[in-house]
Amino acid sequence: MVISHVTTFMSSLLRPSKFSHNLQTYTSKSSFVLFAYFSEFFICLTTFRREMASAPGxxxxxxxxxxxxxxxxxxxxxxxxxxxxxxxxxxxxxxxxxxxxxxxxxxxxxxxxxxxxxxxxxxxxxxxxxxxxxxxxxxxxxxxxxxxxxxxxxxxxxxx
The missing domain is CATH 3.30.300.90 (BolA-like)
Incomplete structure (x- = not known):
């Protein structure tokens, strides 16, 4: 799912003519979705690292x-x-x-x-x-x- 959003977002940046009629709206929405996924990923990664650091060896x-x-x-x-x-x-x-x-x-x-x-x-x-x-x-x-x-x-x- 995230890969699909990233790919779509990146292709919109590389081929703006495809989305020229609504590029600003699409880019804003894609950027927000991408930001949300990366934010969630970062929170999960931080939590995992914190748990691993406190987990006994x-x-x-x-x-x-x-x-x-x-x-x-x-x-x-x-x-x-x-x-x-x-x-x-x-x-x-x-x-x-x-x-x-x-x-x-x-x-x-x-x-x-x-x-x-x-x-x-x-x-x-x-x-x-x-x-x-x-x-x-x-x-x-x-x-x-x-x-x-x-x-x-x-x-x-x-x-x-």
Whole structure:
């Protein structure tokens, strides 16, 4: 449908004598129709891009599922921070996880981190470059302000 309108509109511009009796009206209507189609297309494209940008990636989903299942998390945030680093757009290499679980009761912070790292060992071997972990018990989470601190800006590596 859009192609047909575009073709008709373009042919009217190339062969004005065909529509000379009512060229102004036809061009105005065609321009409006063409504008309406392109406007609708642009809105759809913008919405699609916004949804894709906010949609979790494959690795993010795997991390979320493994931690939810393995720790029976009461609260879980998986944040892809790859965009903050010098990696290709859409990369899934740098993550922050905030996980609250009863399984952390009685464990030191290092043991909590080891537990999370053990659950995600395959991802850490195959592409996840950095993992920031906030591991809390439900009591610690309830006593906190529940605000996830932003990670520092990437310094570019190599001691920069």
């Amino acid at each position: 494959v690795i993010e989903s795997i991390i979320r599922n493994k931690l939810q299942t393995g720790l029976e998390a009461k609260h879980l945030d998986v944040i892809n921070e790859s965009y903050m680093h010098n990696v290709p757009k859409g990369a899934e290499t740098h993550f922050k996880v905030v996980v609250v679980s009863d399984k952390f009761d009685g464990l030191t912070l290092i043991k909590r981190h080891r537990l999370v790292n053990d659950i995600l060992k395959e991802e850490l071997k195959s592409g996840v470059h950095a993992l920031s972990i906030e591991a809390k018990t439900p009591a610690q989470w309830e006593a906190s302000d529940k605000v996830v601190e932003s990670s520092p800006n990437c310094r570019g590596g190599f001691g920069k």
